[in-house]
Amino acid sequence: AQSVTQLGSHVSVSEGALVLLRCNYSSSVPPYLFWYVQYPNQGLQLLLKYTSAATLVKGINGFEAEFKKSETSFHLTKPSAHMSDAAEYFCAVSRGGNTGKLIFGQGTTLQVKP
């Protein structure tokens, strides 16, 4: 069975500081992993996805994530936080096969302080 754990329900950083949002997964099959961002009262927007190609994945808005199989991790990073990055971030793993079904983590709220 697949599952996702996001460590830290709330992360606060200063503007310009490094952003690190943690995600660990469990999967019985080679995983497809995703990071989504959700702004207040909006749907989810895909930041990036890992689909078994390069382990370092670059996404939109300067975000990237590295797939580490040995650590079963897929942490999201951004070198320099911007105020507009404040949002809810979700890590997700595909359930398996090509169903498109996703299992989401609990989410991490990113606060960016001026």
Place this chain on the structure above:
Amino acid sequence: GAVVSQHPSRVICKSGTSVKIECRSLDFQATTMFWYRQFPKKSLMLMATSNEGSKATYEQGVEKDKFLINHASLTLSTLTVTSAHPEDSSFYICSARDRAGGWETQYFGPGTRLLVL
């Protein structure tokens, strides 16, 4: 980019009434749409998978008679919450899988906030 819309964005209804939520893919065809429910400060929970022209498949624990799903065309899926109760109050989000894209490509709607009084 691909756009998915939901209507209404917000609805308040009385207990016992039914509410229909529409999910539309505006610029692509979606053979598959997913319906999620999101509680405050909580993750998204997949409720059901909607396939065009066939019956929806529901996740374990989701009452199919309570949450009726219809996927009548390649651009429209509807979720009807029947005989709504206050515990059905939630944020409902749909996503649509682009027929022309890879299986892992899906786009999310902006969500519908349902409040049952």
